Amino acid sequence: MTRREAVLSAVPIFALALVVRAWFAWQVPFPELQDAAYYFGVARNVVEGRGLVSDAIWSYQTPPLVFPRPAFEVWLPLPSLLAAIPMALFGATFAASQWSAVIIGAIVPVLAWRLAADVAVERGLSTSRSRTLAIGTGLVTAIYLPLLIHSALPDSTMLFTVLALTACLLMSRIAGQTGPVAATDRRVIALGVAIGLAALTRNEAIWLGLIWLLIAWRAGQLRLVVAVGAIALLVFLPWMIRDWLVFGSPLPGQAVANAFSVTGLDIFAWNDPPTLARYLAVGPARLLEMRVEGLSHNLVTVLLLPGLPLSVIGLVALPWQARGAAVRPVVLLAVITFLATSLIFPVATTWGTFLHAAGPVQVLIVVSALLALDAGIARLGRRLGWTNPVAWLGPALGIFGSALFSIVLLGGFAGGARDTAARFAELERRMAAIGHPLDATAGPVLTNYPIWLAETSRIPALALPDESPSDVLGLAHNPAFPGTHLVILVGGEHGRWPAILDTGAPGAACFRELDLGPGPAGSTDPLGDTRAFEIVCR
Secondary structure, three states: OOHHHHHHHHHHHHHHHHHHHHHHHHOOOOOOOHHHHHHHHHHHHHHOOOOOEEOEEOOOOOOOOOOOEEOOOOOOOHHHHHHHHHHHHHOOOHHHHHHHHHHHHHHHHHHHHHHHHHHHHHOOOOHHHHHHHHHHHHHHHHHOHHHHHHHHOOOOHHHHHHHHHHHHHHHHHHHOOOOOOOOOOHHHHHHHHHHHHHHOOOOOHHHHHHHHHHHHHHOOOOHHHHHHHHHHHHHHHHHHHHHHHHHOOOOOOOHHHHHOOOOHHHHHOOOOOOOHHHHHOOOHHHHHHHHHHHHHHHHHHHHHHHHOOHHHHHHHHHHHHOOOOOOHHHHHHHHHHHHHHHHOOOOHHHHOOOHHHOHHHHHHHHHHHHHHHHHHHHHHHHHHOOOOOOOOHHHHHHHHHHHHHHHHHHHHHHHHHHHHHHHHHHHHHHHHHOOOOOOHHHOOEEEOOHHHHHHHHOOOEEEOOOOOHHHHHHHHOOOOOOOOOEEEEOOOOEOOEOHHHHOOOOOHHHEEEEOOOOOOOOOOOOOOOOEEEEEOOO
């Protein structure tokens, strides 16, 4: 493929992806996922001059527990730093922050096009079939539902996908180089930078380092591992120093606590945090069941259902299509990430651990599906004696199927974002109407959605632990959180809450329910089953 052909292919793919993502982002007025709200909130604080802080404490495992909370005790900063750029230019709004996700997400189909082109060349496909496979992959990924949703949200998903695919493409090129490669080769430097930036995006970047070790060893380029590692460390080093100064550790914390979770709500634990003894106490049967749940969630909920119908073909064909040097780094990343999140973090992964690292896997599924369709159509053509080339039929089927499901399901996601925005706006109105405004007088508020509440009402918010009323009282009365006297359960249930208040458990009498009043006349109440309580014991 000449440079001119590459430009003529890549630019339209990027343009289409950009337009589709901008159109979808325009319909999503609210960060429908809490992690996206967190990244947006931190970016807004940066733009407003408050620094890398958050008004939400959603995990109590990493000190210091203060307001404003130093940001990113678990997650990583690059998505917020990039979102802050358009916010600084166009205003500190969620709509402005979305432009970082839209542009980054539009790069993914271009990288998918490049990956498919490499695979086609390696397999010796004809020029027409190679071109059709590559362009078809780019067009399908431009409208593939799992890659579209997170392109409207300023979170880590699409950024990690771009950096991970870039690293994988560079690994294949370095490993395929005939003869020795110098440590100063621009591809080696770029690989180190890509891995370092990925480490500033998601903790799964560690698997990129492991994969490069395996690829370099297989290619006889082990001496380049140190060079790449040194560059990646240099990129990540400033953040390690910051974490060491702020949190007392140079590495992202809480990984062990997440691995020892026995329920999804353990992430909010206060008085009963995850421990090894508590983890093992559930017994071998439950430990095995957790892993089955993690594997099935990641396979079905994350990979299969959002990408129907193309994902079925891609996943079934993957054992046959996941071969060759061109695709090997992506395959290794897919397998290691899938198994690590499913088996090491089987509970945490049901809350999004694999979901936000699955972008490269989604691209691999599309490539696998289109390769399978190409092979199947070519075989059918030979059997039926077709004389005209029909390689375009596979991508056409992929584009049609992906477009159909995206059009049908994206509207539901956008509608959910609008409903969530309306719910929190109504909550503010009703709390003010009953004399408990969500403002500076509210103090830190305990809630099951601390990030959403903190970023909509701009108040300190604490995660409500799924623990006894007396434990929650201990949290509310902690000197670090003076003025805490409200508990809000958005949408109703939260583990044992609020049903536990009706059991007469110690401390339950200290929670007095507030009457939120009626909803708007003639319409469905936006608050739904939301309930609010005042802590009356001091």
